[in-house]
Amino acid sequence: MTKGRLEAFSDGVLAIIITIMVLEMKVPHGADWSDLLRVLPVFLSYILSFIYLGIYWNNHHHLFAATRRIGGSIMWANLHLLFWLSLIPFVTGWMGENHFAPLPTALYGVVLLLAAVAYRVLQGRILVTEPTHSRLREALGLDLKGKLSPFLYLLGVVVAFWQPWIGGALYILVACLWLVPDRRIENALSFENRPHT
Secondary structure (H helix, E strand, C coil): CCHHHHHHHHHHHHHHHHHHHHHHCCCCCCCCHHHHHHCHHHHHHHHHHHHHHHHHHHHHHHHHHCCCCCCHHHHHHHHHHHHHHHCHHHHHHHHHHCCCCHHHHHHHHHHHHHHHHHHHHHHHHHHHHCCCCCHHHHHHCCCHHHHHHHHHHHHHHHHHCCCHHHHHHHHHHHHHHHHCCCCHHHHHHHHHCCCCC
């Protein structure tokens, strides 16, 4: 399989996940502001999940743009990531429909945690195929955000059982950390593609 085909497949899966999420949102029964307010939790959970899927799509694109070749283990690691991302519509809907109750909010965090672990596994499988001094390896460096995120998700899951709003705030914090574009890989690619004199 070519790198482009794997990216196209992943893009298609992410597009379907987003489509499923928006189709799960029900139109309010009524035309008043109070009717709209009843579906606000579903809409807020949708916004957070949409942002997360956008972050994964963006980082996935940059990661594969810097990847030289793919093999079977990378394909399976990519499917592993897509599996966890495909559960986002379910936990998004459950959390929103139940107004951020403890168990749905905690399970939402578990899915985010396992998606983050799957992304790290994918990144690790790609780095195995890279030369020791590759631009991608240098660009990823210590990857502090990548190491901090699972810890914050886990903390959010535990806290969500007592204070769901704090768990949700931790999930939002992680999204904010990643919402700021991570230019490490992009800068490494532009340096690599720069004409040498």
